[in-house]
Amino acid sequence: MKRLVCSTLALVASVFATAQDIQSKIQFEAPFKFPLFIAGNFGEPRPNHMHAGLDFKTQGVEGKELYCVADGYISRITIGLFGFGNALYVTHPNGYTSVYCHLQKFAPEIAKFVKKYCIQHELDMVDIKLGPREIRVKQGELIAYSGNTGASHGPHLHFELHNTATDELVDPLPYFKHLLQDTIPPHGNEIMFYPQRGEGVINGLTTKQRYKVKGGIRGVVRDTINAWGKIGVGIYGEDMMNKTFNHYGIYSIKLFVDGIQRFESHLDKFYPIEHRMVNSWGDYDVFRKSRIWFLKSFAAPGNSLQMLNLDKNRGVIDINEERIYKFKYILEDHYGNRGTVEFNVVGKKSPIPEYQVPNVRHFLHWNRTNVVQEPGMELAIPRGLLYDDAPLNVQTIVSPKGISNTYRLHDDVFPLNTWATIMIAVRNPLPVETRCYYVAMKTATGWRYMGGRYNSDNGWVSGRVRDLGATYTVQVDTIGPRFNPIAKKNWSRLGVVKYVISDKESGLQHYKCKIDGKFALFTNKRGVLTCHLEDVDIQRNIKHRLEFVATDNCGNKTVDVQEFVY
Ligand SMILES: [Zn+2]
Incomplete structure (x- = not known):
C-alpha cells in the first residue's frame, strides 16, 4: 500500500514537471535575420480593438525573408481576410499558433500550393484550413516575404500568437524580449478624474476633469483636486523603447490609494470577443476628439476584459472622509522599467446632485x-x-x-x-x-x-x-457591380489583365473570371484585380473570350465580356 502511494505521488510530481517543462521550453526564433525593432506592441488601444500582436519593423521595405519561429505545420492560409492581406498561420506542438500578416508573397512551395488550390476550387479570395500532415515547416525555414498587403500603412510584419486550444490572443513579447532593447520606463502625461454618475463630484462638479502630469517618469500632479463621493481615475501615458521613436501601450498599470492596490491592468492576453471592450476601458469620447487614449482604472459593470484586475468596487474609489487621499500609479514595461505618477485628492464634503435621466425615449x-x-x-x-x-x-x-x-x-x-x-x-x-x-x-x-x-x-x-x-x-440596390477594364490595349503585349470592379450601393460580394471557359486567378492589390495570363491554362496566339461575372450583396449580377489576342 505504501509503495502504491509513493508511486502515485511520483506520478503526480512527474506530470507537474512535464507541464512546467513545456512552459519553460517554449522557444521561438526571430522571424528575421536583421536586428528586431517593434513599431507597435500587444494590447495597445485602438478604436474598436486592441492591437493583437507585435508589429516588427522591416527596415522600411517589403520583400524581407521571413522565417518560421518554430517547428510546426501551416494550419491556415488567408488572402484578403480581416485586413491581414496575405497571411500564414503556423501551428506549433507547444500549444501556440503563430500568425504572419501583410505578407508580400508566400515562399515558393507555399505559393505553388495556394495557386493550385485557388485554381482547383475556382477561388480568388481564400481561407484555406490545413491539417498537420499537409505542409510541415521547420524553425528557421523561409516561409514568406514581408510586405504591406491588406490594412497596412507601410511595410511591416504584424505577428500574432494564438493559444491554439482556446483562440486567445497572447502577447508574443516575452518570447522575443531578449532580442529587443528597452531601458526606458513608461510615463504618464495626464490624469482624468471621473465623478460617478449621481454618486460623486470632483471640485463640486459632475463632469470629468483633466490634469497634466509634470516630471516625466517620476510624475506628479500638483494641483489641488477636491472630491466627494464615488470617483474613478484614468491615465493617459505611453512607453518607449531604445533606438526607436515609436510610442507603445503600457504593459502594466497599477493604481494604489493610500498604499492599497485598487486596480491593475496587464496587457498579456485577451479573447477576440473582448476587442471592443477597449471602447469602455478607454475613454473613447476623448479619443475621437484628440486621438489620445485615457485608460480608466475602474470598469463599467458590463466590461469583462480579463486583462483588468478589479477589487469589489471595480476600481471606483469612495471619498467619504475629509482627509487627503494619496494616489499613486505604477507603470511598468516587460523589462521591469518603472515610472510613477503621484497625486493627492482632498476629501471635502460637498453636495452630490442626483442623476437626472435625460429626457430621451x-x-x-x-x-x-x-x-x-x-x-x-x-x-x-x-x-x-x-x-x-x-x-x-x-x-x-x-x-x-x-x-x-x-x-x-x-x-x-x-x-x-x-x-x-x-x-x-x-x-x-x-x-x-x-x-x-x-x-x-x-x-x-x-x-x-x-x-x-x-x-x-x-x-x-x-x-x-x-x-x-x-x-x-x-x-x-438594383444595379449590379460595374466593371472597369484597365488599359485593355496592353493586355496582349504584357500578358496581364487588369480590372477594377466596384459596387456603389450594397457592395461587391463575389466575382469569378473565365477565359475560354478556364478559371482565371486574379490577385487583389488595393482594389486593382490582376491576372497573369501565363497562369491560365489557355492556348497561345489566338483570340480569347473573357467572361467576368460579379455579384453584389443584394444578388444583382453583372457580366462583362471582352475579346483579346494573346
Ligand atoms: Zn499590427
Missing part, C-alpha cells in the same frame, strides 16, 4: 436584453452587448416618399460589444424584387450596407448594427 440596461421599438423600427440588443446602463435617444425622420423612415439612433457615439439586430419596415414598396432591399448606415461618403433580409410576412428588412450613434434606413 429609451433607457437601456446592461444586464438584460433590450428591445427598442419605434413606429417602423425595432432594435434588439441581446444581453452582453452593453457595458453600462445608458439613455438612448431615437429620432425618427419621416420622409413621405422614402422607402422607409430614417432612424437616428442616439445623438452621440455609442459602440456595442458586438452585432445587434435592427429591423426597419418598408413603407413605400418599390417595383423591385425583395432581395434588393437592405439596411443602410449613413457614413461621410454615402450609405453603407448593413445586411438585408426581407421578411415577406411583415414587410420589414433586417440588418445589423454595432454602433448606435448613427443613422439607419432602408435602401434598394
